[in-house]
Amino acid sequence: MITTIENIGKAFLSKILPLRGTLQFATRVFLNIFDRRTYNSASRMVFIHQFYFTSVQILPLFLFVAVIFGSLINGMAFQVVKNLGLSDYLGRLLMGFVVTELSPFVTVLLIALRSSSAINAEIAVMKVSRELNTLESFRIDLIHYLFIPRILNGMLSMVLLTSLFALVVLSIGLLVSSLVFGTSVDAYIDTLLHSADVLDIVILLIKCAAFGFFITLIPIRLGLNASQELTSIPVAVLNGMVKVFLAIVTIEALSSILRFI
Amino acid sequence: MEGFLADHKSHLGLVSLEVPLISNLPVWSNIALIRQYHENMPWEEAKTLALDLLRRFGVAATAEKRNPSLTAEERFCIMLIRAAMVRDAVVVLDRPFRIFPDLPDGRFFMDSLRKVDDLIAEAHFFDYNWEKERYGATDDAEN
Amino acid sequence: MTQRIEFKVGLFITITSFLIMASIGYVAYKKGMFSKVYTYTLSSHTGENLTEGMPVAVWGFTIGRVSSLELNDQGTVLIRIKIPERHIRMIRADSKFVLDKPLIGSPRILVKTTNLNGLPLSPLTIPELTESNDINEIIKRAQPIIDKADRIMANIEGITANLADPKGDVNRILRDAEALVARFSKRDSLLEMVVGDPESVKSIHESLKKLRDITARADGILQRVDGMAVKADGILQRVDGMAGKTDEELYGRDGVLPQFRNILRDLLAKLAKIDATFDNINKISTEAADSTKDLKALRNELDETIQTIRDLADEIERMIPFKTKPEIKLP
Known part of the structure; x- marks a missing residue:
């Protein structure tokens, strides 16, 4: 009996301790964001390169996905709304679901699949090949030079790409709306405006930033867990991606609670 | 050696296999990084400086290359230039024959150090006792 | 390379930020955030x-x-x-x-x-x-409903108490029901169980049998009345043939034809009553007594009709002695 309770306690602690470590690491990184020394020429260059790889390079694919998703979602939403005679709820559906839920979700999935995995592997490789030692020996702070540019890039990319996704989807919505309902541009915009809530937009932006923060911080943290062996790289990436997925679900749930309370 | 490194940490320019070049940065960026980070030097200026130094060593062609595609000689030169980028650098060459093992003696290292003489404050070799003769040293060297 | 990247990144951030700011600004403007x-x-x-x-x-x-x-x-x-x-x-x-x-x-x-x-x-x-x-408005309106609900609750409480009481009505009903079920399992039929006497059941069965006979006879009456109507048509034709007779005898107030019409009208009324009676016969299982009463009345009325038709036949015979005796079959 006592052994069982001990095992339960051990299992709980083994799960909770890494989480505590991650949260401590997150706090440290977050506080360093406001450190002036972070913003030097080297960090800026890393940020620009990271942003280029995360947001600009992906742009054609991202826009393509946004157009496809936008057409599908709008088509389905408009048909359902039309069939059920719920045209009055069109604005709420578009603003409440497509903009505030779907856009960040699709964006975070794309960024996580592409950039989080890359960051995870990159940090793990740097750890295995002792490149992190190089930076430390030259007194280059890992958080300032390596982590914060990546995390800021994640946050900014999430916000910008989500907004872009939402704009594309809403633009397609305008097109579908005029084709299905014969709605004018003004009427469509009025419908959206009526359902747009500044608080929802603020929560959306905070959610995007939180997504961006954690989907880059977790791969960095898990990448640092790699040992000196090459075989530890895939393990680190695998663990990192699983944790990224859990973080996405957690943030999504928390933001929903925040919105609907 | 650890004690020495700790004492000179603020100006330390280490040349060692333990501190390899960053593989996802081009050569010029590996060199420019030090000034960019510590002195907030704009990347264009830092790049120019790096290219100048690469030219001194005759390896300017490697500027856009990455670590895995470098020869041992090129790698050593770039590591040395990077160490020299530290302001008032105390350059420490940690077992340089491990970086460039094909050399018969240490003259190449001395020649290389002379090329960045204007940038460095001190230079120290740390190697095994049995390598003493390759440096042409007669007295006891630090291990 | 780096310059090109910087340009692309700068361009992307500028355009996207502009789009976002413009959208938010537009929403804010439309929501009146900039108006006085x-x-x-x-x-x-x-x-x-x-x-x-x-x-x-x-x-x-x-x-x-x-x-x-x-x-x-x-x-x-x-x-x-x-x-x-x-x-x-x-x-x-x-x-x-x-x-x-x-x-x-x-x-x-x-x-x-x-x-x-x-x-x-x-x-x-x-x-x-x-x-x-x-x-408060709703509470005011709901007060009578709440009072009523209170009373219902009190009643339910009473019922529950009754239910719990071994000597209460509910328990008594349950005991009676038990006895009834016991009787049901012993008796030969449901009817016997209801009336509680086998002799009465026999009597009811006989009554029902008689009722079936009455129904059969009523069917016969209907057929004969139909035949009567056919015959009456024949009489009408013959009466038409008596055009040579005096008008007074035929068309006078007490003439043959007016009397004949009256008889026919009477006959139609009787037929309607027979229909109603047959409807009643259909419902006989539930309204046996009423139906029997109707049948008696029908019998009386039919007797009267027969008598009237007989009188008419005699009258016609008296008026037209040279004619052969009309064949009027009566029930």
């Missing part, structure tokens, strides 16, 4: 149910919000509401401000303006905020 806002002050004797940010609505549309609440030296609550310029037309000097507390949802201030062309409300005027309390 007028502040009015209302007074209330209580600050209960009033909160900052509470909506101010006209005809269900939110036109403004409560910006601040303040308690002055006289113990009056001052409520400052902010109304954007584009909704200012709704706030007139004669506007009434009502604190609406719906049963479901948050309270809000309703503006009731009867004349939109009236004088505008001066920002220096402090109208009073009256109160409309949906909850």
